[in-house]
Amino acid sequence: MPDHTNAETLLRSERAEAAYRAHYDVLRFIVARRFHIPADEVCGVIHDVFLSFLRNEAKVGRSLADERAWLVGGVCNASRYYWRKHRGEELPADIDQYVDPSAVAEDAMARLLLAAVLRGLPERCRDLLRKRYSEGYTPDEIAAIASLARGSAKNLISKCLLAARAAFSRLRRTSS
Amino acid sequence: MKAHWHYSTADLLAYLDEDTEVVDVAAVAVAVTSCATCAERLRDLEGLGRLIKGQDTWDEADGPVTQLPSIMHVLTESDRIAREKRLAERDFAALREEPFEMWSAYFLAHPEARTEGLARYIIGAAIAELDRRPAYALALLDAVDAFAAELSDWHSQLECRSDAWKNRANALRMLGRYEEALDATVTAERFAKAIPTGAFLLAQIVYTRGTVLFKMGRFADAIVSARDASLRFAEYGDTARVIHARNLEAIALTEQGDVAEGLRVYLLIARQLEHGEDAQMAARVAENIAVAHRRLGAYNDARAYAHAAQEQYLKLGAASEIIRVDWTLGLIDLQTGETAAGLARLRTAAAAFETLDMVADAGFVKLALTEELLRIEEWSEAGMMAAQAAETFARAGAKLHLTTALSFLREAVQQRSATVELVQYVRDYVTADEEDRRFEPPSRVQ
Numbered sequence: 001m002p003d004h005t006n007a008e009t010l011l012r013s014e015r016a017e018a019a020y021r022a023h024y025d026v027l028r029f030i031v032a033r034r035f036h037i038p039a040d041e042v043c044g045v046i047h048d049v050f051l052s053f054l055r056n057e058a059k060v061g062r063s064l065a066d067e068r069a070w071l072v073g074g075v076c077n078a079s080r081y082y083w084r085k086h087r088g089e090e091l092p093a094d095i096d097q098y099v100d101p102s103a104v105a106e107d108a109m110a111r112l113l114l115a116a117v118l119r120g121l122p123e124r125c126r127d128l129l130r131k132r133y134s135e136g137y138t139p140d141e142i143a144a145i146a147s148l149a150r151g152s153a154k155n156l157i158s159k160c161l162l163a164a165r166a167a168f169s170r171l172r173r174t175s176s
Numbered sequence: 177m178k179a180h181w182h183y184s185t186a187d188l189l190a191y192l193d194e195d196t197e198v199v200d201v202a203a204v205a206v207a208v209t210s211c212a213t214c215a216e217r218l219r220d221l222e223g224l225g226r227l228i229k230g231q232d233t234w235d236e237a238d239g240p241v242t243q244l245p246s247i248m249h250v251l252t253e254s255d256r257i258a259r260e261k262r263l264a265e266r267d268f269a270a271l272r273e274e275p276f277e278m279w280s281a282y283f284l285a286h287p288e289a290r291t292e293g294l295a296r297y298i299i300g301a302a303i304a305e306l307d308r309r310p311a312y313a314l315a316l317l318d319a320v321d322a323f324a325a326e327l328s329d330w331h332s333q334l335e336c337r338s339d340a341w342k343n344r345a346n347a348l349r350m351l352g353r354y355e356e357a358l359d360a361t362v363t364a365e366r367f368a369k370a371i372p373t374g375a376f377l378l379a380q381i382v383y384t385r386g387t388v389l390f391k392m393g394r395f396a397d398a399i400v401s402a403r404d405a406s407l408r409f410a411e412y413g414d415t416a417r418v419i420h421a422r423n424l425e426a427i428a429l430t431e432q433g434d435v436a437e438g439l440r441v442y443l444l445i446a447r448q449l450e451h452g453e454d455a456q457m458a459a460r461v462a463e464n465i466a467v468a469h470r471r472l473g474a475y476n477d478a479r480a481y482a483h484a485a486q487e488q489y490l491k492l493g494a495a496s497e498i499i500r501v502d503w504t505l506g507l508i509d510l511q512t513g514e515t516a517a518g519l520a521r522l523r524t525a526a527a528a529f530e531t532l533d534m535v536a537d538a539g540f541v542k543l544a545l546t547e548e549l550l551r552i553e554e555w556s557e558a559g560m561m562a563a564q565a566a567e568t569f570a571r572a573g574a575k576l577h578l579t580t581a582l583s584f585l586r587e588a589v590q591q592r593s594a595t596v597e598l599v600q601y602v603r604d605y606v607t608a609d610e611e612d613r614r615f616e617p618p619s620r621v622q
Contacts, residue, residue, distance in 0.1 A: 013254045020247045028242065033232040043245045045372070048331075050250045052373035054257060055296075055335070059376075061414075069413020070376075076411065077375030101413045114227045115236035126237070133228045154195070158186055165185070165224055 016054050019067050026068065027075045029108040035079035035095060045082060049074035065102065072101035113175065117167045125160040132157050183207065188218050192225055260293020267294050268301065279319050292332035295324045299339050306343070310350035317344045331371055338367035338374065342381045345388060352609035354392045361385040379408030379417070386424050393608065395432035399425050416454060419445050423461060430468055439468040459488035459497065466504055475512050479505065496537070499528045503541055510548055519548060535572035539565050540603065546589065547599040555592055562589040569606065581605050581615040 027046050031037045037045055052074055053060065053067075060070045076099055083091055118126055131137045131145065143153035183191070183204060190198035191205075208215045227233055267289040271282055283290050302316040320340045327333040341364035348357035364381045368374035386401030406421035422445050430438035442465045449458040462485035469478035482505050489497040506521030522545050529538035542565035549558035566582035574582070585602045588594035601618045 012258065013251050016250060016254055017247055020250070021244065024244055025242075029232075029236065033235060047247075047250055048372050050247070051253050051331075052376070054250065054254050056376060059414075061416075066413060073412035073414075074373060074376070078372045081372040081375075098407050098411050101411060110223075110227055111230060111233045111236060114224075114233050118228075118233070118237040119241075129228065130234060133225075134231065134234045154198075158189060161189060161228075162185060164228070165221070168224065 012054065012057055015057065016050060019053065019071065020050060022064060023068050023071050025112055026105055026108045027071055029112055030072060030104060031075050031079050033111075034104070034108075035076070035083070037079055037082055041082065045078050046075060049078050068105050069101040072099075072105050076101070076104070109175070110172075113171045114164070114168055117164050117171060120167065121160065121164060125156075125163065128153075128157050129160050129164065182211065182217075183214055185217065185221070188214070188221050191218075192221060257293060260291040261297060262293075263289070264291065264294040264297035268297055271298075276315055276319055279323070283323055290323050290326060292324075292327055292329065292336055295320050295327070295332075295336040295340070299336070299343060302343055302347070306346055306350060310347045314344060314347040314351065317341075317347060331373075334367045334371045335374065335377065338364045338371075338377050338381070340364075341367065342377070342384050345381075345384050349384075349388045349391055352611055354388055354610060355612070357388040358385065358392075361388065375408065376412055379405055379412070379414075382408060383417070383421050383424070386421070386428075390424065390428050390431070391608070393431075393604075395428040398428040399432070402428060415448065415452070416457075419448060419452075419454070419457060423457070423464070426468075427464065430464075430471065435468050435471045439465065439472065442468060455488060455492055456494070459485050459492060459494070462488060463497070463501055463504065466501070466508075470504065470508050470511065473511075475508055478508050482508070496529070496532055496534055499525050499532070499534075500537075502528070503544070507544065515548070515552060519545065522548070530568075535568055536574075539568040539572060539574075540606075542568055543599060543603045543606070546585070547596050547603075550589070550594060550599060551596050555589070558594070559586070559589045562586040562594070574606075575611060577611060577613070577615055578606050578609065584615065584617055 024046065027049070028042055031042045031045050032039065049071060053071060056070075060067060080091060080095060083095060118129065121129070128142060128146070131142050132139070137145070139154045139157060140150055142148075142157065143150045146153060148156070183199075187199045187204065191201055194201055204214075208218050267286065271279055274282060298316055298320045302313040302320070305313040305316065317340045321337055321344075324333055324336040324340060327336065341360050345357045345360035345364060348354070348360055361381055361384055364384075365378060368378040368381060382401050383405035386398045386405060389395075389398035389401055402421050402425035406418045406425065409417040409421060422441055426438040426441035426445070428438075429435070429441065442461055446458070446461050446465065449461060452458070462481050466478045466481035466485060469475070469481060482501050486498055486501045489501065502521055503525045506518045506525060509515075509518030509521060511518075522541055526538045526541040526545065529535070529541060542561055546558050546561040546565060549555075549561055562582075563586050566579065566586045569582055570579055581602050585594065585598060588598055598618070605613075605615060
């Protein structure tokens with residue numbers, strides 16, 4: 001066999017592996033959080049798309065951004081296919097619309113970073129932020145729940161948010 | 177100069193919370209309109225606010241930290257594809273020596289040869305033959321479809337068959353069998369839709385359908401397909417294919433008569449191409465812009481873009497395209513009243529095409545010459561040119577339906593009953609090249 005064929009195989013495998021390491025998390029986030037595919041099916045959907053990536057490898061641009069966009073397009077479509085198979089032809093509008101793969105990837109990466117930051121915050125801080133920003137409690141309500149003075153509650157929320165923001169900015173800088 | 181004072185992050189957060197106890201909300205609202213730094217920081221904080229309010233973010237933060245699953249399964253498949261590709265080279269070399277009807281016997285003797293790798297390899301070989309030998313490409317694709325139907329992995333089977341049928345559509349289009357080509361895209365689409373990762377293939381099928389519809393003269397339908405394809409490619413971030421689809425849209429718009437809209441799309445594409453590496457496409461779009469300007473009567477712009485396209489083709493060494501642009505420049509000359517120069521350019525272009533053995537293109541230039549000679553009532557020269565055009569198309573292997581049309585034109589010119597409209601009618605018929613459509617002389621010009 002000519003050597004170039006083996007080299008080509010190796011390159012293709014290496015490329016797939018590198019792309020897998022670089023993009024798996026973003027793809028997982030999109031499949032699980034945006035398309036709400038059940039947790040035990042997420043990996044299967046992504047692997048299908050990686051196989052398709054291997055088959056279409058020559059047609060995909062070489063830059064990291066090109067690869068990511070192609071893979072994001074792939075998982076969005078594979079997720080829609082999943083729901084069509086399980087729910088019939090009619091999909092909810094938010095799932096069935098074409099997306100801008102770069103914007104979707106950017107959003108997913110930002111949410112993954114922020115999730116990592118929130119995970120790393122002291123529990124009390126994380127709980128306060130969750131109550132305020134995810135569950136929608138007012139500072140007064142939070143003060144009552146946490147048995148804090150109103151001013152202290154407001155102060156703590158503000159400090160926690162500033163700490164989260166600082167860590168988020170740092171992570172963003174290092175990841176880019 | 178007085179130093180500019182900026183609000184603190186805490187102030188801006190309080191502003192977003194509309195917390196009047198911490199900050200004068202109205203004052204911040206005014207300040208951010210005049211302070212670019214504050215406005216940018218505010219946008220940044222609003223972005224953070226959107227992210228932290230998102231349920232997705234919290235679900236992710238609360239979920240287990242996931243480990244990267246093993247990619248072994250994917251890499252094993254990658255190895256299989258590569259191994260099958262190597263074997264496919266050997267098997268195809270053997271199959272190529274056999275007539276198609278013997279292929280099933282080969283597969284009976286070598287059942288292990290019937291692989292996804294071989295199917296893909298032959299599809300690749302067929303694509304390489306599409307321009308030169310479309311009938312042979314079609315036969316190859318038929319053979320692929322026959323054995324791909326027996327591939328054990330349903331995903332591979334459907335993807336290969338979809339790809340084969342998409343390329344069958346291309347081959348049939350090149351053979352002028354447009355209805356069959358359209359049907360082939362429907363079959364290709366059915367297969368692509370049955371697999372989870374068929375959407376990228378589907379985008380290519382929709383584009384292929386657009387090219388068939390364009391050749392059929394169904395420009396409105398071609399535009400719909402081209403736009404659909406460009407949206408699908410955009411979802412994969414595939415800018416190059418988006419540009420190809422939009423170029424098809426612009427060509428169809430131009431041919432439909434909506435030249436100004438076509439030009440608008442071309443100019444958008446040209447801007448995107450400025451930063452890319454697709455020099456061939458950039459040259460083609462410049463050439464198309466020249467044609468659109470010519471049709472709109474903007475002859476100076478038309479000439480400028482035609483010369484720019486020629487320069488780019490020169491760098492690419494694309495001899496045939498340089499001649500094609502010369503053809504456009506000749507038509508511009510004719511439309512600006514420079515008849516002698518225009519006719520000379522067209523004659524040179526026809527001769528140059530013949531030198532490159534591009535006989536059919538030479539025939540089309542001769543039809544353009546016939547049209548112009550009729551317009552200026554040079555009957556005898558027009559008669560000679562019509563005869564030459566007919567003879568040129570015959571040399572290009574034109575089938576009976578086309579030679580009938582060209583003979584009709586030649587006789588009409590010789591009898592001095594031909595009109596410019598008749599030349600255009602015959603040219604459109606020859607361009608469409610639909611074997612199933614018998615040539616009917618147009619009643620309005622009979």
